[in-house]
Amino acid sequence: MNLIGEYFNKTKIFLQKDSWPSFLVTLLLAFALIKFVFFPGLSFLTGTQLPLVIVESCSMYHHEDGFTKTFGSSIYEENGIEIRDTAGWDFQNGFSKGDVIFVISAKKAEVGDVIIFEGGTKHPLIHRLIYKNEHYATKGDNYKTNAQQLSSEKKISEDQLIGKALFKVPFIGWAKLIFFEGARSPSNRGLCK
Numbered sequence: 001m002n003l004i005g006e007y008f009n010k011t012k013i014f015l016q017k018d019s020w021p022s023f024l025v026t027l028l029l030a031f032a033l034i035k036f037v038f039f040p041g042l043s044f045l046t047g048t049q050l051p052l053v054i055v056e057s058c059s060m061y062h063h064e065d066g067f068t069k070t071f072g073s074s075i076y077e078e079n080g081i082e083i084r085d086t087a088g089w090d091f092q093n094g095f096s097k098g099d100v101i102f103v104i105s106a107k108k109a110e111v112g113d114v115i116i117f118e119g120g121t122k123h124p125l126i127h128r129l130i131y132k133n134e135h136y137a138t139k140g141d142n143y144k145t146n147a148q149q150l151s152s153e154k155k156i157s158e159d160q161l162i163g164k165a166l167f168k169v170p171f172i173g174w175a176k177l178i179f180f181e182g183a184r185s186p187s188n189r190g191l192c193k
Contacts, residue, residue, distance in 0.1 A: 015029075039051070046102075046103060046104045046105065046163070047104060047105030047107070047163075048103050048104060048105050048106070048162055048163035049162065050103055050116065050124065050162050050163060051102065051103050051104075051163075052100055052101070052102060052103065053100070053101045053103055053116055053124065053126060054098065054099070054100055054101075054173030054176060054177065055095045055096065055097055055098060055099045055100075055101060055126060055168075055173065056097065056123060056173075056177065057097060057145075057188070058096075058097055058142055058145055058192035058193075059125075059126075059127065059140030059141075059142050059145060059146050060091075060094045060095040060114070060126060060127065060128070060140055060141045060142060061094050061095065061096055061097070061141070061142045061145075061192035062092075062093050062094035062141055062142070063142075063143075063144065065092065065093055066086070066092055066093075067083060067086040067089075067092075067141070068083065069143050070141050070142075070143050071083050071086075075130065075139055075149055076130060076139075079111075079130045079131045079137070081111065081112075081130060085111075085112065086112065088112070089112035089113075089128075090112070090113065090114065090165070091114055091128075091165065091168070094141045094142070095114075095126065095168060096170065096171065096191065096192050097173075097174075097177070097190075097191060097192050098170075098171045098172070098173040098174040098177055098191075099168045099169065099170050099171060099172075099173060100168065100169045100172050100173045101114075101116070101126065101165045101166075101167075101168050102165070102166045102167050102168070102169070103116055103162065103163035103164065103165060103166065104163055104164060104166045105163055105164070106161040106162070106163045106164040108164075109129055109132065109136075109161070109164045110129070110132065111129050111130060111131065111132055112128065112129065113128070113129050113164045113165070114126060114127065114128050114129070114164065114165040115127065115128075115129050115136070115138060115161060115162075115163070115164045115165070116161075116162040116163050116164070116165065117136070117138070117153075117156050117160045117161050117162055118160045118162065119150070119152040119153060119156075119160070120152045121152070124162050125138070125150075125152070125153065126165065127139055127140045127141075127153055128140070128141055129164075135155045135156060135157060136155075136156040136157075136158075136160075136161070137149070137153060137154050137155065137156065138153040138156065139153065142192075
């Protein structure tokens with residue numbers, strides 16, 4: 001037992017040193033803890049393989065509070081959704097690019113919930129559920145950029161579901177996005193407008 005305590009103390013002293021080797025070891029330990037303990041634990045607790053996602057586009061951005069202008073598209077009417085149905089929906093003001101979304105299992109997703117799913121794109125899509133029966137259908141809330149429903153969101157199978165949005169933490173995802181903004185087309189760079 002003494003040997004373990006001695007080793008622990010030496011390691012602690014090394015990590016507290018103000019040196020490049022201790023900094024690199026601390027960085028590696030933090031990475032290992034996040035990748036192999038934190039995220040797997042979070043996945044287990046939330047029931048989804050992707051418990052945190054960063055909003056990378058403006059497809060769920062609202063130009064005003066609520067859904068009044070969003071309902072300019074007939075897609076909602078075609079699915080039996082009226083403006084009064086939106087009163088109890090979460091995320092009344094949508095999402096902004098850079099928001100971090102906490103995700104849970106989508107097993108109990110209902111119309112109006114925001115779901116995350118594999119849509120045949122590089123990254124999963126985060127859109128509002130507008131139809132649920134033998135399959136799922138979604139639509140992005142942003143009426144300026146998402147006037148039409150994407151073909152990949154018209155017939156979503158249960159296998160494509162990753163989860164549903166529980167809550168958001170605004171803008172902290174920019175800590176990651178800032179490194180990739182230069183590679184985007186000029187019209188897709190920066191904050192949502």
